Amino acid sequence: MLHFPRWKKILVVAICALGILYAFPNAIDRSTVDEWAVTMPSWLPVQQLNLGLDLRGGSHLLLRVEYEQIVADRLEAIVGGLRTELRRADVGYTGLGVVGSAATLTVRDDADESRVTTLIEELDPNVNVDVGDDGAVTITFDEVELTQIRDNAIVQSIEIVRRRIDELGTTEPIIQRQGLDRILVQVPGIDDSSALISLLGQTARLSFHLLDETVTVSGPNDPVPAGSRVYPDNDVDANGNPIAYYAVERRPIVSGESLTDARPSFQDGAPIVSFRFDSVGARRFGETTGNNVGRRLAILLDEEIISAPVIRARIAESGIIEGGFTVETANELAILLRAGALPAELTVLEERTVGPGLGQDSIDAGMSAALIGLALVIFFMIAVYGWFGLAAVVALLINLALIMAALSLLQATLTLPGIAGIVLTVGMAVDANVLIFERIREEIRNGRTPMSAIDAGYSRAFTTIIDSNLTTLIAAILLFAMGAGPVRGFAVTLSIGILASMFTAIMVTRLMIVTWLMRARPKTLTV
């Protein structure tokens, strides 16, 4: 164990030097490092480690895309079409409607079953049609189609979420798919998560309809003609009930997809949102409004009426929405309309937001805990092992530099639990050296010469170090694999710390001690 070939010496020194070099940018403030990135030669490392949201402040959201809605909407469309077709084909049926993720109906006459099946498949070729014994027909989507609906919904949602968050002007948001139907959103530097959540919590499906003025309605269940539907006003009274209900023609004149721009603005001192249509939308809107001057328009946002103005003149390319906005809500609606509608609603499953003040406090507390812990361990090691203890301390410092370097290189994220992992590593990292030094002490007591005691100490402690560290590493790796968010940061630093401490204990202190041993050739040894 005492023989160190030259190449090995060079390798160990090189790894330590590289570790210190790559850890170095973390000791300097970010703006200076960013400057260096431009001025310094490109081979010099300029990467700092990433601070997690719990340290730099920001919002972490886990969202679920409620894609079942899209499935239900598709089924509703089939049901609507089928109702017309069945009436035209004069087929008797009962109980046509959507139940969960299937549409069902019961055909009165068994002889009609095959006709009904054909009709459904003509309406939507991608559905499965099952016919039961008693004429019960079930319409569902198969697995492939469902997967496609879900995947499309997620890809579209991610795109819309990205556009909406970009409007907030934050830097480096992370928006990625997680699992089957989830989106992970991490936005650094946001301290008011409620604005973010309100921005992502709305589908923002906008459409313009004509009001059906042939009936007057006063409640959600009042009867209206087949082509119309009742919608509530989005204003609520003191009890939380909508102030009014309107009958609205089902068919929209134009929908939000035809918008090319939306801006917050003012009219007579009140906040409004102005918008522009694309050419197709402008032609359709112009035609309808031109033919219906004097009637009322309904502007629907997510199944609620935000405004129901009287059409005073033909409106084509651009218009405004007055909806009793505040400056904030007008601005928010403009953002939502510019970014486009979400294909389905998003539900917040988990939120973790840390304000910038707490983040900085956590960094400071973590730093002082690390420094104090380090100081205590250094003092203790030197008090117990003297010069050998000093060698272990140097190894410990190199160990810390290697952890920093590895985290910066991997661009891993340092979280508060991660700092706890580093502090714990400081305590545990000296274990390998303690094992070796205690073994050397024993061998000296057994009457060996310094040279052979050190040799035996290293070789005998070696298997113990491997066994004991690998078992801890197993726990750390499982923690990483199974852990969520912040705990993973802890597992990463702990694993890197274990690997680095094995390297420094087995290679670095050995190199130091062997080099000293070969120079001094001591006759006696005190460890």
Add this chain to the structure above:
Amino acid sequence: MRLQLVKPGTNINFLSARKIAFVFSALLLAGSIAVTAVVGLNFGIDFRGGILLEIQTEGPADISTLRDDLNGLGLGEVSLQEFGAPNDVLIRIQRQEGEEAEQMAAIEIVRGVLGDGVEYRRTEFVGPTVGAELIEAGATAVILAMAAILVYIWFRFEWQFGVCAVAALLHDIISTIGLFALIQHEFNLATVAALLTIAGYSINDTVVVFDRVRENLRRYRKAGMIEILNRSLNETLSRTIMTSVTTLLALLALYFFGGEIIRDFAFAMMWGIVIGTYSSIFIAVPLLLQVNLRRPDEKKVEESAEAKFANRGS
């Protein structure tokens, strides 16, 4: 003059205390299981779902007024706690009836009451779905870690060592859970991280002694089992104490200076170091007496006997 925690030539008869230790540990385990079953763990929002807000007020916070305000909202159990400083308040709101949307609505209501005059240092919300998943992931991680460690030790030592090491590990984990149930400290994701780290530390400690037992079994073939186990414990005692002390020093720094959020973690870890060190010495090693450990020479004799038998049979 060097500091020496354990004098050379120390020879403590640890094994003589094994009956007392077994009784003590049996009581500890029974107590832990009873407390956990009867009182239950104080699950944090990570597992139970719910809302947590940390706010900082301008001056010292008037917690009783805040408590009255928030309890009047009809959001169920709202608990307030001073968090590290007089102007820092931690607010926990129980999981609301209904789905995720109802939880988000509750956050908005609370923020409305607290107003803009306070600094929102932390807002955490875990919905019922994620909470259930985190429980499952946490439990799986602990069980898998123990299984993996058992397999590793089985592979590196004899299976008897693996069984004793995992028994000591279970002892540490169950008693830590029991402690959390007893003092009603919050049990959250960080606690699971602490449990796994305790598992790692405890096994590390046990393996070091086992390694020495294995070595001494080969070296002193004539010596009795108790003598070998005692010798191994005493030879590694200095290292055991040293590593426990350095780790505890680091954890003390974390506990006192690391901030409120990781204090519970540091606390769990400190307990884990103490119980892990105890269980290596008084549980894992004495248990080796009970599992009919085969000495290397005995094994050889038996193998050759088997070989003879096989030869005769053919």
